Each structure stands twice: as structure tokens, then as C-alpha cells.
Amino acid sequence: MSSAIRNRDAGASAEAAVRAGEEADEVPEAPIVVFVNSHSGGRHGPQLTARLQQLISIEQVFDLSDTQPPHFVQYGLTCLENLADNGDNLARVIRENLRVMVAGGDGTVGWILGSLGELFVQKREPVPPAGIIPLGTGNDLSRSFGWGGSFPFAWKSAVKQSLLKAVSNPVQHLDSWHVTIIMQETEGLELPFSLKHMEEYDLTQDVDIQRELPENISCSEGVFYNYFSIGMDAQVAYGFHHLRNKKPYLAQGPMSNKLIYAGLGCTQGWFFTPCVKTPELRSYPCYAHGL
Known part of the structure; x- marks a missing residue:
């Protein structure tokens, strides 16, 4: 899976694994991957990444500076699905039981949840549930679901406990909203990670237009959870x-x-x-x- 993300090629990585006969005999009880925002948590990201790699493995820990969540969905999960379609039982079990941990703030969590939400749109369920290691400033979403409101001083032991909670805790549902933003086109506009550009949008399908729109407009969409x-x-x-x-x-x-x-x-x-x-x-x- 990690090689598919690095190479941005889910099909080739799956085919290479099939040719090599890479299928383990032992099926993992609780497969998990972790995304770390190295810019959060007072710049503790590199230390946290190293600690997580000790506890699980290098292949299961992704730094968001290098690996973006949409690439994980597009290439990593697709690679597992391709392997499962080719009869790889290990890949099938991992895909069906995979859980995700997010080490970051509310913005990071929303970014990853929004990327995973694309699986609903693409009818590629199940969608992996996500847990949180709070590294942000407010951490409101983390507080709401019992993951804590701050990065603890004794973080090494706390990280281990967070992983144990991630693989054993029950799944809770979270309300989400889809937002479409239509605005006058602005050159050089940099969208936040939670939004993406839309090629086109039918303005008459949802709202009653009451005045003339600008000649050049840009449309973007995204998903939000606790607030927008x-x-x-x-x-x-x-x-x-x-x-x-x-x-x-x-x-x-x-x-x-x-x-x-x-x-x-x-x-x-x-x-x-x-x-x-x-x-x-x-x-x-x-x-x-x-x-």
C-alpha cells in the first residue's frame, strides 16, 4: 500500500505484489494507519512520528508533509481493493477492518475525514473509522469524542494508549455537511485543504438567484463537521x-x-x-x- 502511494500507481503496485506472491499467513486483528501533521503540536511531529513507527511500523505511519489523504484514498486503498479482487485474503481483511488515527488539530482531522468521505461518493465502502491524537490549539472535535483536549506532557505513554483505544473502542457516528462555495474568480486564490475546485456547477439547482452574478465565478466544495x-x-x-x-x-x-x-x-x-x-x-x- 505504501509503495502504491509513493509511486502514485495503485494498479502497478498491486500487480507487482501478486507476481511476487506477497501474502502473509497471519491476518492482523486490528490493522491501522496513522497520519501525522508535523506542523502541529509545538513541532513535536518528527518525534511523534518516530515513536509511532516504533510502536507499529514505518509503512503504517504517514507524514502529511509527504503524503496527502486524497493520495491515500486514491492509491493506497485502491491497491488493497485490487489485491482483494485478485484473491488476496490478507488485503481483503485489512481493507474491511482498517482504522485510521489522525495526529493533528481540528483542521487536519476534517481534511482526512473529508478525504475518506469520498469513499461514500465512489461507493467504495466500508469507510475506515478515525481516531484522534490531539495536536492542535483548540482540539474541539477531539474533546467531543473523548480523545482529549491537548497533547499530554507524558506523550510517549499517551500515544500507546491512544493506539490501544483506536483498535478497541466502538465506532461512533458523526454528522457532516457538504458545502459548495460560489464566488467571484480571484487570481492566485489558495484554497484550504478542506476545499477543492469544481469544474462546473449548476447554480439553479439549489438556490433562488435574486441578482446578477459576476461574469467570472469560481466554485469549490468540501465537507465540514464541527463548524464552518x-x-x-x-x-x-x-x-x-x-x-x-x-x-x-x-x-x-x-x-x-x-x-x-x-x-x-x-x-x-x-x-x-x-x-x-x-x-x-x-x-x-x-x-x-x-x-
């Missing part, structure tokens, strides 16, 4: 994301991250910039009834 925002708080979160990537030495842990959030919140207008002085905040056009 297009307001100033989203601008603050997006600003933090870019600042962390540009100056990683500033994001050393939850406390420093919260201070950065507070500073960005003040400069974006939460306390110091009343809307009365920025009339453009009150004049964004609405193109559909009820929005």
Missing part, C-alpha cells in the same frame, strides 16, 4: 496557518499558539476595528435568497 466559518474568525485561523508555515519557530506549543490567535484576532477587528469605520464589511452582496 466565512467570517473574521476564519480569517484569523487562515492567518495563523500562513504565519505558522512562514515562521514555524513562533508556533512552539498550545500556549504560544493561543497568544498568536489572540494577537491576530485583535488586528483583524474583533476589538479594535468597529464595523462602522469599515462599511465594506456591511455591503457584501448576497446572490441567493436566505443567505
